[in-house]
Amino acid sequence: MEVIKLEKYNPQEIEGKWQKVWDAPDYYKTTEDDSRPKYYALEMFPYPSGNLHMGHVRNYSIGDVVARYRMMAGFNVLHPMGFDAFGMPAENAAIAHGVKPSDWTFSNIKNMISQQKAMGLAYDWNREVETCREDYYRWTQWLFELFYKRGLAYKKEASVNWCDKCGTVLANEQVVDGKCWRCDSEVHKKNLAQWFFKITEYADELLKDLEKLPGWPERVKIMQENWIGRSEGLEFSLEIPELGESVSVYTTRPDTAFGITFLALAPENPLVEKICAKSDKAEEIKAFCEKVKKQSEIERTSSESVKEGIFTGFYCVNPFNGNKAQIWVTNYVLAEYGTGAVMAVPAHDQRDWMFAKKYGMDIILTLQPKDKTLKLDEMKEAYVEKEGTLVNSGKFDGMEMHAAINAIIDEAEKLGFGKRHVNYRLRDWLISRQRYWGAPIPVIYCDKCGEQLVPENELPVKLPEDVEFKQGALSPLSTSKTFNDCKCPKCGGHARRETDTMDTFICSSWYYMRYTDPHNDKMPFDRDKVNYWSPVDQYIGGIEHAILHLLYSRFFTKVLRDAKLLDYDEPFTNLLTQGMVIKDGAKMSKSLGNVVTPEEIISKYGADTARLFILFAAPVERDLDWSDQGVEGSFRFLNRVWRILEIFEPAIKEGQSKYDVSKLTDEEISLRRKLHKTIKKVTEDLRDRFAFNTAISTLMELVNEMHAFQDKPINPGLARETAENLLKMLAPFVPHISAELWSKFFEGDVHKQSWSKFDEKAIVEDKIEIVVQINGKVRDKIKVDSGITKPELEKLAPTLDKVKELSAGKNIVKVIAVPGKLINVVIK
RNA sequence: GCCGAAGUGGCGGAAUUGGCAGACGCAGCAGACUCAAAAUCUGCCGUUGGCAACAACGUGCCGGUUCGAGUCCGGCCUUCGGCACCA
Numbered sequence: 001m002e003v004i005k006l007e008k009y010n011p012q013e014i015e016g017k018w019q020k021v022w023d024a025p026d027y028y029k030t031t032e033d034d035s036r037p038k039y040y041a042l043e044m045f046p047y048p049s050g051n052l053h054m055g056h057v058r059n060y061s062i063g064d065v066v067a068r069y070r071m072m073a074g075f076n077v078l079h080p081m082g083f084d085a086f087g088m089p090a091e092n093a094a095i096a097h098g099v100k101p102s103d104w105t106f107s108n109i110k111n112m113i114s115q116q117k118a119m120g121l122a123y124d125w126n127r128e129v130e131t132c133r134e135d136y137y138r139w140t141q142w143l144f145e146l147f148y149k150r151g152l153a154y155k156k157e158a159s160v161n162w163c164d165k166c167g168t169v170l171a172n173e174q175v176v177d178g179k180c181w182r183c184d185s186e187v188h189k190k191n192l193a194q195w196f197f198k199i200t201e202y203a204d205e206l207l208k209d210l211e212k213l214p215g216w217p218e219r220v221k222i223m224q225e226n227w228i229g230r231s232e233g234l235e236f237s238l239e240i241p242e243l244g245e246s247v248s249v250y251t252t253r254p255d256t257a258f259g260i261t262f263l264a265l266a267p268e269n270p271l272v273e274k275i276c277a278k279s280d281k282a283e284e285i286k287a288f289c290e291k292v293k294k295q296s297e298i299e300r301t302s303s304e305s306v307k308e309g310i311f312t313g314f315y316c317v318n319p320f321n322g323n324k325a326q327i328w329v330t331n332y333v334l335a336e337y338g339t340g341a342v343m344a345v346p347a348h349d350q351r352d353w354m355f356a357k358k359y360g361m362d363i364i365l366t367l368q369p370k371d372k373t374l375k376l377d378e379m380k381e382a383y384v385e386k387e388g389t390l391v392n393s394g395k396f397d398g399m400e401m402h403a404a405i406n407a408i409i410d411e412a413e414k415l416g417f418g419k420r421h422v423n424y425r426l427r428d429w430l431i432s433r434q435r436y437w438g439a440p441i442p443v444i445y446c447d448k449c450g451e452q453l454v455p456e457n458e459l460p461v462k463l464p465e466d467v468e469f470k471q472g473a474l475s476p477l478s479t480s481k482t483f484n485d486c487k488c489p490k491c492g493g494h495a496r497r498e499t500d501t502m503d504t505f506i507c508s509s510w511y512y513m514r515y516t517d518p519h520n521d522k523m524p525f526d527r528d529k530v531n532y533w534s535p536v537d538q539y540i541g542g543i544e545h546a547i548l549h550l551l552y553s554r555f556f557t558k559v560l561r562d563a564k565l566l567d568y569d570e571p572f573t574n575l576l577t578q579g580m581v582i583k584d585g586a587k588m589s590k591s592l593g594n595v596v597t598p599e600e601i602i603s604k605y606g607a608d609t610a611r612l613f614i615l616f617a618a619p620v621e622r623d624l625d626w627s628d629q630g631v632e633g634s635f636r637f638l639n640r641v642w643r644i645l646e647i648f649e650p651a652i653k654e655g656q657s658k659y660d661v662s663k664l665t666d667e668e669i670s671l672r673r674k675l676h677k678t679i680k681k682v683t684e685d686l687r688d689r690f691a692f693n694t695a696i697s698t699l700m701e702l703v704n705e706m707h708a709f710q711d712k713p714i715n716p717g718l719a720r721e722t723a724e725n726l727l728k729m730l731a732p733f734v735p736h737i738s739a740e741l742w743s744k745f746f747e748g749d750v751h752k753q754s755w756s757k758f759d760e761k762a763i764v765e766d767k768i769e770i771v772v773q774i775n776g777k778v779r780d781k782i783k784v785d786s787g788i789t790k791p792e793l794e795k796l797a798p799t800l801d802k803v804k805e806l807s808a809g810k811n812i813v814k815v816i817a818v819p820g821k822l823i824n825v826v827i828k
Numbered sequence: 829g830c831c832g833a834a835g836u837g838g839c840g841g842a843a844u845u846g847g848c849a850g851a852c853g854c855a856g857c858a859g860a861c862u863c864a865a866a867a868u869c870u871g872c873c874g875u876u877g878g879c880a881a882c883a884a885c886g887u888g889c890c891g892g893u894u895c896g897a898g899u900c901c902g903g904c905c906u907u908c909g910g911c912a913c914c915a
Binding site: 177218219222223225226227229231233249250251252253264300301302303304305307331332333334336337338342343344345349350351352423424425543546547616617618619622623624625627629630632633634636637639640643684685688689691693694696697698699700701704707710711769770771773775776777778781813814815816818821822824825826 | 829830831832833834839840841842843844847848851852853854855868869870894895896908909910911912913914915
């Protein structure tokens with residue numbers, strides 16, 4: 001027997017070789033062929049920190065499989081990559097090491113691109129986008145102006161979130177548990193004039209359209225729903241006779257309005273000043289307000305905090321029953337939500353209850369539950385259930401609580417002191433940042449003409465380089481000698497520029513549109529092009545953007561649709577939120593010393609092994625436990641593939657693509673059946689389920705069955721058919737080894753092949769095994785004709801030896817037959 | 829506190845529509861090859877009892893529906909995530 005000399009699988013060598021081939025500018029050039037359907041596959045673009053970590057590797061491996069599969073399946077695929085390149089770390093590097101933020105950023109980008117190329121990712125680099133380049137941020141500024149012109153960008157003085165460490169303000173979405181999302185330091189309130197985007201104008205549509213997103217994970221939609229926080233209720237006003245003023249409150253519980261015993265104001269409510277102007281307790285009240293305002297965001301908004309307040313000495317009148325209610329300033333009413341004033345009903349609100357108990361105020365029950373009778377002197381807490389019948393509520397007594405809500409709102413509207421009102425928890429998006437490395441806000445302030453947009457033909461407003469990167473309340477741009485002074489576009493007189501830059505989340509709110517037309521210098525993108533490619537068919541990224549980036553992007557899409565720049569409602573049809581990569585039970589981090597870098601894995605095993613392991617070890621949406629031994633196993637599998645195909649080589653080369661299937665032995669028929677079942681399964685897993693782990697395990701099973709022929713002859717036609725399809729199916733997962741093995745045996749390029757189709761006839765079996773159960777327990781397995789019908793199975797059941805044996809002396813009560821699966825005989 | 833997700837061998841996980849629980853991989857054990865080891869190939873591998881055929885038990889816990897439940901329903905427990913004075 002001839003000894004076959006095997007060549008060894010050498011990933012370092014073959015990966016470099018193929019990456020060179022793929023680096024040709026046209027290799028992955030996006031096609032826009034009319035005869036094919038389109039598919040837009042997108043991974044969240046990274047911040048250019050300088051190095052890829054395993055989370056990136058996971059993100060891009062998933063996206064690459066999706067994109068490569070769709071390319072082979074006959075789609076025009078858009079699969080681009082770029083960089084979310086503005087942001088604080090570049091500026092911090094400037095402060096710490098004196099490097100220019102642009103130099104730091106571009107050198108990081110260069111490094112990351114080389115790492116991405118080392119992973120063998122199928123991107124069309126012709127479409128790369130970097131948000132810090134003038135040809136991009138010019139359009140970010142242009143879009144700011146579009147928002148402005150549509151009344152969706154405005155500047156106002158407000159109490160805003162300030163992070164000392166970052167030296168800038170933050171949007172509500174960027175404050176997590178009262179701390180800065182980026183640096184984790186405590187955030188406090190500051191009064192500043194800032195730019196906002198009016199996202200609240202779209203609150204209702206952002207909520208409602210979540211229904212149009214069946215391809216999004218439920219939990220992301222629920223998080224957005226909660227964040228938007230829609231509620232329905234009544235807004236009404238209460239007169240303050242001594243002041244000649246009135247105060248508005250919002251409530252979702254109009255059914256408890258007859259139980260108001262006091263009114264609670266936020267210290268920021270404008271009424272407080274009016275009261276102080278006429279009150280002899282003004283000093284005390286002001287001191288209380290100052291004390292509350294000084295508290296940190298955490299102290300201020302924690303439900304654990306002790307409720308405190310001060311009586312103003314003034315009263316308001318409950319318009320429903322004419323009762324007088326004390327007006328208090330308190331620490332537990334939020335200034336920014338509703339009207340900044342709350343009708344307090346201690347009997348039916350736990351916070352009001354605690355407050356009333358502390359300060360000895362009246363409590364009036366207005367609701368009695370069905371199954372018991374509440375007595376005030378026995379109650380330990382407020383009755384807050386939304387169930388019961390009204391009492392102490394005048395003509396509404398005896399009414400069921402839900403009906404009463406509507407009746408009381410109607411009454412308020414009829415009498416003209418209130419109206420039905422919808423409220424949102426969502427606040428407008430604060431977009432100013434007192435930082436350097438971002439897109440300058442294109443606004444000019446003229447003493448004579450006021451706030452002016454920079455004319456479109458003067459965009460971009462470029463970032464100056466003569467700045468000082470000191471941190472503080474002042475934007476670094478204000479230190480530039482060349483930037484500040486300018487001419488008013490309207491009167492030509494002396495004016496100065498806005499020195500704040502935009503939140504980088506604005507840059508990332510439209511980048512996926514720019515990819516569809518990345519070199520356009522007339523518009524951010526062409527309407528036809530964006531409409532052709534968008535929405536994104538599959539978006540892939542981390543759950544951490546469930547609110548932030550994903551909500552902002554939805555908002556942008558709706559605004560640009562209303563501005564007729566595009567014609568769809570939602571940017572991302574399907575969303576896949578990948579889990580984290582963890583090791584030893586924790587997220588990889590320098591401080592824990594459990595970091596495994598992509599570079600070390602690629603240099604030891606190659607990119608194919610890294611990709612394979614990360615896709616195989618866990619379902620994509622779940623956290624992935626890093627395992628060095630698991631990586632070994634993936635490497636072993638690739639070697640196994642390499643070896644068995646080397647063994648098959650003579651047969652593969654001899655085989656023809658058309659061959660006589662009827663000449664196959666039973667064992668060969670069984671291998672061919674496994675092959676076609678594998679094609680079916682892998683196709684379904686890739687197309688419908690993103691179940692890469694099970695797709696890979698099925699391919700492993702096929703390779704295991706191929707090993708049955710390692711030391712005996714195999715039909716050459718079958719060897720060829722199996723090898724060809726195996727390599728095509730492996731190609732999206734492990735592109736280098738697939739390309740290499742393909743080139744050894746076959747013509748052309750595996751990545752340009754069309755996806756495998758399974759042969760229904762090859763899958764069919766004459767005889768199948770079904771389970772025989774007695775009383776639901778498996779007692780036997782039998783071989784039957786695969787086409788056997790239900791009545792035939794039912795007739796067969798009592799004749800089976802095992803059934804006869806176990807039913808001896810008992811009665812067969814019932815026979816359940818499921819063709820293709822089982823027979824269950826019920827005996828008694 | 830409210831909302832949501834998850835809980836399956838020693839480990840990662842599979843079971844897609846209510847139908848053989850544990851595919852595939854890791855670890856482990858044994859055999860082949862080898863002077864030997866590594867690598868590779870082959871086999872075994874939920875728990876308990878049994879030489880074995882086999883039997884009983886087994887998907888966080890308790891109960892229910894069903895011929896049949898990891899899967900459906902009700903009630904808990906634990907872990908993780910989100911929100912949290914939003915009136």
